[in-house]
Amino acid sequence: xxxTFHVVPTSLHDALVETAYQHRGYSQIEAAxxxxxxxxxxxxxxxxxxxxxxxxxxxxxxxxxxGCVPGAExxxxxxxxxxxxxxxANRKLGQAVATDAMNTCMxxxxxxxxxxxxxxxxxHYLWGGGYxxxxxxxxxxxxxxxxxxxxxxxxxxxxxxxxxxNPHSWGFPTTDxxxxxxxxxxxxxxxxxxxxxxxKREGKALPEGAAVDAEGNPTTxxxxxxxxxxxxxxxxxxxxxxxxxxxxxxxxxxPTIRGRADKAPAGEKTTTAFYFQVIHPEAVDGKDYALGxxxxxxxxxxxxxxxxxxNETCMLPxxxxxxxxxxCERAGGLLFSEAEIRGFKELAEECGADTAAWExxxxxxxxx
Amino acid sequence: xxxTFHVVPTSLHDALVETAYQHRGYSQIEAAxxxxxxxxxxxxxxxxxxxxxxxxxxxxxxxxxxGCVPGAExxxxxxxxxxxxxxxANRKLGQAVATDAMNTCMxxxxxxxxxxxxxxxxxHYLWGGGYxxxxxxxxxxxxxxxxxxxxxxxxxxxxxxxxxxNPHSWGFPTTDxxxxxxxxxxxxxxxxxxxxxxxKREGKALPEGAAVDAEGNPTTxxxxxxxxxxxxxxxxxxxxxxxxxxxxxxxxxxPTIRGRADKAPAGEKTTTAFYFQVIHPEAVDGKDYALGxxxxxxxxxxxxxxxxxxNETCMLPxxxxxxxxxxCERAGGLLFSEAEIRGFKELAEECGADTAAWExxxxxxxxx
Numbered sequence: 209x210x211x212t213f214h215v216v217p218t219s220l221h222d223a224l225v226e227t228a229y230q231h232r233g234y235s236q237i238e239a240a241x242x243x244x245x246x247x248x249x250x251x252x253x254x255x256x257x258x259x260x261x262x263x264x265x266x267x268x269x270x271x272x273x274x275g276c277v278p279g280a281e282x283x284x285x286x287x288x289x290x291x292x293x294x295x296x297a298n299r300k301l302g303q304a305v306a307t308d309a310m311n312t313c314m315x316x317x318x319x320x321x322x323x324x325x326x327x328x329x330x331x332h333y334l335w336g337g338g339y340x341x342x343x344x345x346x347x348x349x350x351x352x353x354x355x356x357x358x359x360x361x362x363x364x365x366x367x368x369x370x371x372x373x374n375p376h377s378w379g380f381p382t383t384d385x386x387x388x389x390x391x392x393x394x395x396x397x398x399x400x401x402x403x404x405x406x407x408k409r410e411g412k413a414l415p416e417g418a419a420v421d422a423e424g425n426p427t428t429x430x431x432x433x434x435x436x437x438x439x440x441x442x443x444x445x446x447x448x449x450x451x452x453x454x455x456x457x458x459x460x461x462x463p464t465i466r467g468r469a470d471k472a473p474a475g476e477k478t479t480t481a482f483y484f485q486v487i488h489p490e491a492v493d494g495k496d497y498a499l500g501x502x503x504x505x506x507x508x509x510x511x512x513x514x515x516x517x518x519n520e521t522c523m524l525p526x527x528x529x530x531x532x533x534x535x536c537e538r539a540g541g542l543l544f545s546e547a548e549i550r551g552f553k554e555l556a557e558e559c560g561a562d563t564a565a566w567e568x569x570x571x572x573x574x575x576x
Numbered sequence: 577x578x579x580t581f582h583v584v585p586t587s588l589h590d591a592l593v594e595t596a597y598q599h600r601g602y603s604q605i606e607a608a609x610x611x612x613x614x615x616x617x618x619x620x621x622x623x624x625x626x627x628x629x630x631x632x633x634x635x636x637x638x639x640x641x642x643g644c645v646p647g648a649e650x651x652x653x654x655x656x657x658x659x660x661x662x663x664x665a666n667r668k669l670g671q672a673v674a675t676d677a678m679n680t681c682m683x684x685x686x687x688x689x690x691x692x693x694x695x696x697x698x699x700h701y702l703w704g705g706g707y708x709x710x711x712x713x714x715x716x717x718x719x720x721x722x723x724x725x726x727x728x729x730x731x732x733x734x735x736x737x738x739x740x741x742n743p744h745s746w747g748f749p750t751t752d753x754x755x756x757x758x759x760x761x762x763x764x765x766x767x768x769x770x771x772x773x774x775x776k777r778e779g780k781a782l783p784e785g786a787a788v789d790a791e792g793n794p795t796t797x798x799x800x801x802x803x804x805x806x807x808x809x810x811x812x813x814x815x816x817x818x819x820x821x822x823x824x825x826x827x828x829x830x831p832t833i834r835g836r837a838d839k840a841p842a843g844e845k846t847t848t849a850f851y852f853q854v855i856h857p858e859a860v861d862g863k864d865y866a867l868g869x870x871x872x873x874x875x876x877x878x879x880x881x882x883x884x885x886x887n888e889t890c891m892l893p894x895x896x897x898x899x900x901x902x903x904c905e906r907a908g909g910l911l912f913s914e915a916e917i918r919g920f921k922e923l924a925e926e927c928g929a930d931t932a933a934w935e936x937x938x939x940x941x942x943x944x
Contacts, residue, residue: 285862289689291659292859321657322692324855328862349825366887378814380821390821392814424886440808446746446760446893449882453748453758456878457717457871459862464881477866487692491660494653494696494827498845503825510824513832514817518792519734525814 213543214571216552221542222247224552224561225259231559232263232271233278234301241304248342249335250542253532256402257335258544260551262303265332269357269467275478276301276331282308291320294458295327299479302333306352306482310339313486314348321491327482328459332357337393337529339484340379344389349487350379355455355480357467361397361436364445367424369435370463372480373397374451379526381489385508388530396448397436404433417441455481539574581911582939584920589910590615592920592929593627599927600631600639601646602669609672616710617703618910621900624770625703626912628919630671633700637725637835643846644669644699650676659688662826663695667847670701674720674850678707681854682716689859695850696827700725705761705897707852708747712757717855718747723823723848725835729765729804732813735792737803738831740848741765742819747894749857753876756898764816765804772801785809823849907942 222243229239246259255261270276280300284293293312297305309325316323333339336352343350356372363371373395380390398418407414407430414428421427422434438444452463460466461477469478489503497506515522536542544552546568553566564570590611597607614627623629638644648668652661661680665673677693684691701707704720711718724740731739741763748758766786775782775798782796789795790802806812820831828834829845837846857871865874883890904910912920914936921934932938 287689287859289856289859290687292689292855294860294862296862296864319658320688320690321655321660322688322690322853324690324859326860326862328864363882363887363890366883366890368885368887370882370885370887378818380818382821390817392811392818394811394814439811442891442893443760443762443807443812446762449758449893450746450748450760452878452882453750453875454860456875457857458860459864459874460878461866461874462881463878464885475867481862483860485690487660488657489825491655491657491692492662492694492822492826492851494662494664494694494849496664496696496827498829499843506827506829507821507824510820510828510831513830514731514738514820515734517736517738517832519731519736519738522731522734523810525810525817 210575211545213539213545213574213576214549214568215539215541215574216544216549216571217541218247218251220565221250221259221552224556224566227561228259228263228555228559232266234271235279238278238301238304241307242301244307245303245335245338247542248338250544251533251536252341252529254335254337254529256400258548260548260555262334263555265334270301270331274469275299275467291316291322292324292326295325297327297330299329299331302331305330306333306339306484309482309484310343310350310352310486313350313484314343314346317348317486317488317491321488323486325484326458327484329477329479330354330482332480333482335393336375336377337391340377340393341389341391341526341529343486344379344381344391345383347381347489348379349381349489351485352377352483353451353454354482355451355460355463355466356395357480359463359466360401361438361448362420362424363449364438364442367420371438371448371452372463372466373400373436374448376447376451382507382511384504385511386524389526390524391526391529393525396438396444396451398439398444399436401436404430454483458483535576539576543574543576578943579913581907581913581942581944582917582936583907583909583942584912584917584939585909586615586619588933589618589627589920592924592934595929596627596631596923596927600634602639603647606646606669606672609675610669612675613671613703613706615910616706618912619901619904620709620897622703622705622897624768626916628916628923630702631923633702638669638699642837643667643835659684659690660692660694663693665695665698667697667699670699673698674701674707674852677850677852678711678718678720678854681718681852682711682714685716685854685856685859689856691854693852694826695852697845697847698722698850700848701850703761704743704745705747705759708745708761709757709759709894709897711854712747712749712759713751715749715857716747717749717857719853720745720851721819721822722850723819723828723831723834724763725848727831727834728769729806729816730788730792731817732806732810735788739806739816739820740831740834741768741804742816744815744819750875750879752872753879754892757894758892759894759897761893764806764812764819766807766812767804769804772798822851826851903944907944911942911944
């Protein structure tokens with residue numbers, strides 16, 4: 209599992225990514241929000257959502273194709289409800305919208321105990337785990353789901369992809385108990401479409417129950433994959449469906465045309481929708497813990513019980529992310545592969561930044 | 577799949593169950609809430625949570641053992657938050673507490689857009705799907721989770737059961753779109769412990785990935801099962817963990833002693849905790865649907881897209897329950913097996929009710 213990384217100072221990385229987003233036409237505030245999320249993803253080992261992937265996605269579906277509109281303004285809709293808000297994102301950059309939405313949920317939760325922000329006409333927020341992790345580090349219980357751009361997943365028992373890989377992300381304020389927040393963050397498909405490409409390159413068979421062929425029959429041959437399957441049979445299917453139902457009541461349109469403006473009948477929408485929620489932990493505190501414990505102590509005691517009794521080697525959701533961040537801390541910067549460094553150098557060229565700073569020889573190596 | 581049922585008039589069933597709960601010392605209001613849930617479970621084909629199972633559970637863990645206290649009063653705790661409440665259930669009958677809690681969530685959601693009730697010192701609410709189904713039929717988006725009485729599930733990668741079968745239940749107001757609410761309601765273990773007993777009786781092997789033996793090794797031999805596994809590997813594990821974390825911040829104690837008062841060190845609690853949440857659908861309505869659709873019409877359109885394109889035979893979560901209810905409607909009463917009718921007759925004897933009314937010959941047969 210040892211891999212050779214190159215240590216990139218966070219400030220160098222962040223300056224380039226911010227420049228790249230501004231080069232695409234995004235405002236400084238938008239670029240900063242996008243950079244913070246990419247930087248966090250890189251620091252926590254989420255390589256599928258680092259800056260290179262984010263900017264590539266923006267090119268394919270975002271500012272390059274009108275899916276995302278640099279400088280767009282969020283419209284906060286009028287509502288008679290006090291603890292909830294609905295926003296029309298007007299296709300503003302997803303990371304900027306999601307960061308603001310989660311911050312608003314926290315403020316609402318401070319007053320009402322719980323806060324919800326639903327976002328219509330949205331563009332991809334990339335790493336749901338990042339927003340709930342931030343809220344959890346600030347002491348809140350956070351949750352988000354969204355409809356993924358493309359319908360790539362077949363309903364349980366079906367044969368045609370009509371569901372997104374629709375992720376769910378929960379964050380729990382366990383930093384006092386564990387040193388890091390518990391973060392659940394996963395797609396409701398067994399594997400991502402990106403993994404199928406990886407299996408193709410490696411000439412390997414997929415795990416069972418991950419994909420179907422064009423006739424809707426289960427396949428483990430990556431070259432025959434037409435669509436993905438939900439994880440956990442009907443249970444994962446139900447969880448994937450939930451995001452579609454949330455999307456539908458917020459304002460999303462047909463799943464099969466989402467992210468495919470070229471295929472959409474006139475008047476149909478192709479945008480995604482976001483749902484954010486924060487609970488203040490004091491709002492659910494029964495203040496009646498055994499042996500006079502406080503809430504944080506009780507949480508620590510429960511987790512210790514779960515990971516005791518021979519379960520000491522079990523991982524907690526969020527633990528890998530915390531270990532990755534600790535590794536970056538030890539290395540003194542963000543860790544990237546040689547191919548990723550080349551990608552950043554190309555990015556520097558694209559937006560007229562200093563390419564010499566991105567020569568591979570500039571960076572210390574780190575084995576981890 | 578055809579089975580012979582006996583058609584029991586709902587009024588006869590409900591009168592007996594209410595009498596039985598009152599015979600155990602519960603108040604009329606408590607008995608009525610318990611009866612409504614059991615009656616709903618029977619009507620919707622949830623045989624694992626019908627009245628016979630509920631009363632058996634009450635005997636094993638509830639009023640028979642002090643786990644549940646007939647006539648207990650719920651204490652609504654003081655809070656500075658407006659959209660959330662915390663209750664000390666004082667071990668009051670779970671069905672009565674859960675019904676009230678979900679009703680309170682709906683009232684909170686009417687004003688704040690979202691409402692949350694957390695319940696400490698609780699006793700088993702049985703069928704989470706029933707509460708969210710009721711709220712969804714009334715037009716709300718509802719959710720509940722709870723910590724199951726016993727830790728029977730091994731964390732992903734572990735070997736000792738330290739998690740409950742911890743269910744999650746979501747209800748979505750799709751009655752206008754589908755004729756019934758979408759209801760997700762399942763345990764986070766692959767199968768329930770009751771199914772293991774069934775596999776033993778039938779001499780069959782368990783499915784892969786459902787259970788472990790005493791050494792923590794996967795087994796398909798029902799006679800070697802020491803504990804259950806979460807569904808969907810680390811994802812289902814994370815979902816099971818969530819209930820434990822909610823329980824921990826509400827006021828629950830160590831999972832491994834929950835429901836096991838005989839094993840609990842002095843001062844530790846052995847009660848479960850509940851989390852309820854309701855969202856008002858107007859509170860997340862972006863009012864910007866394609867082609868001038870309204871929210872309910874948009875929901876119907878999205879669902880039609882999901883179940884189109886060759887997926888017409890896919891089931892929706894809640895569909896089986898709706899079909900079971902339609903079958904009861906056609907039959908003109910609740911449907912029970914011969915063994916279940918015998919169980920009700922014994923129950924009538926136990927609480928001094930009219931046993932003649934529960935002779936098998938009294939009931940019409942129904943093949944379904």
